[in-house]
Amino acid sequence: MKQKITMIILFIGLNVIAQTQFEKGYVITNNGKKFECLIKNEDWIHTPIKILYKLNENSKIYNISSSQIKELSILNKFLFERHSVEINRYSNKIDKLSSKRTSNFKKETLLLKVLIKGEVSLLLHSSKDVNYFFYKKNLKVHLLEYKIYKTKNGNISKNLNYIKTLRDKLNCNNLNSNIKYRKKELLKYFYEYNKCRNSSSIIFKREQSTKQFNLSGKLSFGFANYKTSPTFNYKLGLEIEYILPFNNNKWSVFIEPTYQSLFNDIEEQIVIGYSSPSPSDPNRVTGITIYRSKDIKYSSIEIPIAFRHYLFLKKGNKLFINSGFNLDFPINFDVDDTPVKSRISYSLGIGKNFKNKYSLELRYNTQKEIIPKRFDQYNIEHTSYSNISLKASINLL
Numbered sequence: 405m406k407q408k409i410t411m412i413i414l415f416i417g418l419n420v421i422a423q424t425q426f427e428k429g430y431v432i433t434n435n436g437k438k439f440e441c442l443i444k445n446e447d448w449i450h451t452p453i454k455i456l457y458k459l460n461e462n463s464k465i466y467n468i469s470s471s472q473i474k475e476l477s478i479l480n481k482f483l484f485e486r487h488s489v490e491i492n493r494y495s496n497k498i499d500k501l502s503s504k505r506t507s508n509f510k511k512e513t514l515l516l517k518v519l520i521k522g523e524v525s526l527l528l529h530s531s532k533d534v535n536y537f538f539y540k541k542n543l544k545v546h547l548l549e550y551k552i553y554k555t556k557n558g559n560i561s562k563n564l565n566y567i568k569t570l571r572d573k574l575n576c577n578n579l580n581s582n583i584k585y586r587k588k589e590l591l592k593y594f595y596e597y598n599k600c601r602n603s604s605s606i607i608f609k610r611e612q613s614t615k616q617f618n619l620s621g622k623l624s625f626g627f628a629n630y631k632t633s634p635t636f637n638y639k640l641g642l643e644i645e646y647i648l649p650f651n652n653n654k655w656s657v658f659i660e661p662t663y664q665s666l667f668n669d670i671e672e673q674i675v676i677g678y679s680s681p682s683p684s685d686p687n688r689v690t691g692i693t694i695y696r697s698k699d700i701k702y703s704s705i706e707i708p709i710a711f712r713h714y715l716f717l718k719k720g721n722k723l724f725i726n727s728g729f730n731l732d733f734p735i736n737f738d739v740d741d742t743p744v745k746s747r748i749s750y751s752l753g754i755g756k757n758f759k760n761k762y763s764l765e766l767r768y769n770t771q772k773e774i775i776p777k778r779f780d781q782y783n784i785e786h787t788s789y790s791n792i793s794l795k796a797s798i799n800l801l
Contacts, residue, residue: 524601730750
């Protein structure tokens with residue numbers, strides 16, 4: 405339990421110290437005051453609660469609540485606008501679905517994210533598990549109505565009134581309005597509508613990495629702590645990493661199928677029992693302790709699955725920390741044909757990546773059981789080991 409808590413603290417710690425780039429933009433407050441500044445680009449998934457900014461490169465960092473912002477922009481990347489709108493709040497979770505098809509509209513003042521700006525603009529409000537899309541025309545903002553609900557028979561159904569709105573109020577040259585309530589399809593529709601109306605469009609979208617996957621070969625050497633005895637350990641693996649499409653490519657998830665082997669020579673204590681009756685105790689058994697040298701050889705296929713967080717540095721380098729769990733599938737354990745079982749352990753790694761080509765990592769794997777039970781014929785207690793290793797890798801893509 406302590407190991408898990410330590411990993412969580414370290415993982416959060418790096419996230420706290422991680423630096424996200426401050427970029428040129430501007431803020432307009434609710435009282436109409438506009439000031440240009442450097443805004444911390446958090447690549448927001450949901451509507452931000454507060455914004456961090458600096459007046460210049462050398463100034464201290466300030467924060468401003470989103471409730472104080474009328475308009476916010478990071479040039480060519482993000483635009484947020486405050487509007488009073490009618491919205492029908494609902495949940496997508498099955499156990500919280502409404503039993504009514506009709507929407508219950510309430511007026512709220514929200515900071516909306518502009519996805520496309522033109523004669524007709526598309527805006528978004530993200531809240532928990534739901535995305536609400538709006539359109540802005542002639543300075544007025546309206547909801548594109550959509551809702552999931554549960555019928556009287558317990559079936560899941562949808563209110564698709566947004567399709568009628570697109571067909572009746574936002575159509576040009578019979579554009580196909582029968583589209584899904586998704587960002588990608590709505591963006592395309594609004595772009596085509598503005599184009600048809602001879603209106604230019606500005607699309608605000610995050611910069612996506614052209615490289616979403618990394619494939620790396622890995623070689624590592626280290627030591628395992630087997631029965632308190634340092635044991636040499638080496639691993640050979642292949643890492644498949646997926647860069648998650650948010651937060652400026654600072655997060656990824658990876659899987660790393662790895663062959664590992666550890667070996668050592670240890671001295672094992674064995675108790676041999678024999679009958680030694682006496683007049684007072686005819687059933688007495690006496691034990692003799694002997695020692696023997698034994699070669700320990702253990703090999704397995706290890707499959708780490710983990711999240712990784714990057715801290716970007718200058719010149720294309722970056723630090724990273726990763727944490728996850730390992731699935732271990734034994735291949736061989738050379739101890740008197742002792743049966744072993746697949747086990748799970750946890751890992752924590754920290755390292756440095758050089759220009760997205762090479763990396764070095766120090767990784768610790770928590771204690772992992774090999775023999776879960778006592779084997780009386782050899783007086784062997786349950787066997788486990790933990791290990792720490794230095795990993796070198798090269799990106800193959």
